[in-house]
Amino acid sequence: MQCSDALPLIHEYLDGDLEGADAVELKKHLLACPACNKLFKQMEQTEACIRLLPKTPVPSDLTARIMGNIPAKKKRREGWLKWLRTHPALSVASVFLLVMATSFLSLWDQDRDMVVKGASLDQVVIQGDTVIIPQGHTVQGDLTVKRGKVQVDGNVEGNVTVIDGSYNLASTAYISGHVNSVDQTLEWIWYKVNEVFSWVTP
Ligand SMILES: [Zn+2]
Incomplete structure (x- = not known):
């Protein structure tokens, strides 16, 4: 097992979600790898500290307050620029296609x-x-x-x-x-x- 594979498993283990073969593999890695073992111990201690913190009751109106603060869906049609800003990856793709099309067109015009x-x-x-x-x-x-x-x-x-x-x-x-x-x-x-x-x- 690689250290990068071990980290998510450590999280799962501390959450009590890790069972079976994955748990066995993680234990093997922790025995073999001092770095991950140290990290595991630190995270385990942090978890323990968090569990010791006094539990604060959730206000009964919390859900209503959160839902009340979510902005209502805008009915106004979004502008093209706004769309570009919210879809950066798609914008890059369209610009790429545009540049490609333009360069093909100019090639087309240049040689007869x-x-x-x-x-x-x-x-x-x-x-x-x-x-x-x-x-x-x-x-x-x-x-x-x-x-x-x-x-x-x-x-x-x-x-x-x-x-x-x-x-x-x-x-x-x-x-x-x-x-x-x-x-x-x-x-x-x-x-x-x-x-x-x-x-x-x-
Ligand atoms: Zn490791």
Whole structure:
């Protein structure tokens, strides 16, 4: 048992809630670990002192006074800024998404040329704005084409992603993965978000 595991068990033990295997494990640790043993003794003494204190009766109207001091639920609609202040974690997430979306949008606006991404681009032929995978050629891994046309006559051992473009699969085409066609900026952002999340959570 680790010291960090022992501390909550000491609390439970002093509260009289610890039984069975946990109690045995705690006793073993206290015998083996001088630091926790000391802490245990100190807490036990503190508990004993508290128990010796005279008991003060609770005023009979205590519940009513506490309940009376709880502010009534506000009916007014909370402002956006107030919401941000009370949900700091969500605010960070929305700002993050906003920044991400903005940077994707600016990327989108900046480059207008065709982009081809893949592991084995020696297997493809590029003619103008068309990426051709000729018959008999095999692209190993994923192929991504942005702002272009894809003509698959050969094989792709992976996924084909076409962003803001088009694709044509010949009868001889073989694609082991999926063909994704993403045509609009928003869809593309959504696609990137999904990609980021599938990358974060394997
Ligand atoms: Zn310990």
